[in-house]
Amino acid sequence: MTSQAFFIFLFQSARLPKEGETIHGHNFFIGFGGKGANQCVQAARLGAKTAMVAKVCTVTMSNCPSRVPSFVGQTSEAATGVASIIVNDAGENAIVIVAGANMMLNKEELQDALAAITSAKVLVCQLEISPQMSLRALRMAQENKVTTIFNPAPAIPDLDPDFYRLSDVFCCNESEAELLTGSSVNNVEEARCASRELLRRGCGAVIITLGAQGCVVLEAPESTSKHVPTTPVSAVDTTGAGDSFIGALAYYVAHYPAMRLEEVARRAGQVAAVSVQSMGAQSSYPHKRDLGAELF
Secondary structure, eight states, rough: OOOOOOOEEEESSSSSSOOOOOOSSSSSEEEOHHHHHHHHHHHHHHOOOOBBBBEEEHHHHTTOSSSOTTTTTEEEEOEEEEEEEEOOOSEEEEEEOOOOOGGGGGGGHHHHHHHHHTTTTTEEEEESSOOOHHHHHHHHHHHTOEEEEOOOOOOOOTTTTTTHOOSSEEEEHHHHHHHHSSSSSHHHHHHHHHHHHHHHHSSSSSEEEOHHHHHHHHTTTSOOOOOEEOOOOOOOOOEEEEEEEHHHHHHHHOOOTSSSSHHHHHHHHHHHHHHHSSSSGGGGOOOGGSSSSSGO
16 A cells, blocks of 8 residues: 555534534544555455555654554654544544645655565555655556556546556545546446546546445446445444445455456445444454455
8 A cells, every 4th residue: 555644533523513613522533544544454454464655753653652564654844644534423524634744755765665566466546645656656566567446535636647547446436536527426327427437548447436325337348337336324434434445445356356346346335334334434444353254
């Protein structure tokens, strides 16, 4: 994973505040996050051997009693990334992030992780580190025949066209797909249209996640997308559900390379559905032992 390290501050309230409004919450939680870190944790909990490439503040690591992972760089020039998350009683959230030290990951530090990247079965990249570093990592992986999964989040409208061409699987949610294509993505049919546009840009396959509506999967050279529904559940907190999905996706792609992407997405959706039934991001992610044998 070209990854991100974040502290997360999660507030739970009956509803999301309006602009300029102060409301009372009824729960508060401090944890760890970052899209890549979340995805890495979920893949590991399913049984994958994982490695992270990230950067944090030196002060953070000096106060951390655990061993520093091999590819987590340190800097005194920026704070470790933080995310503020508000979750309402329907499980919906609003999130603000400050990427901090994550954006200072450089090409020398990425090069230090070359052996880990090129020996992996799957590389996952996102946009909470600089786009240039994610692109560089994707090229390193593709040149060494490592399967690439790219999650364009947080989405940027002027995404470099090479991101599409370097993605074996391009996986985004409905709001990200809408920003990238300029078209509304609120339902399955609109997601089908968006997936065709994204695939046209050079991806090997596209997955657009739709929350409770499941996801849409389209693989080249096919012209017909597949709608993969998910199991209805009572959501407590949807924070990190997309990362749970992508972490599970990476696990299944690595461990079941012959499995159809439609089935991979179905199983990843089942894992993510478990995650939304508990509070938090990483803390809500299921281990392999928590899931049914039919998923393995």
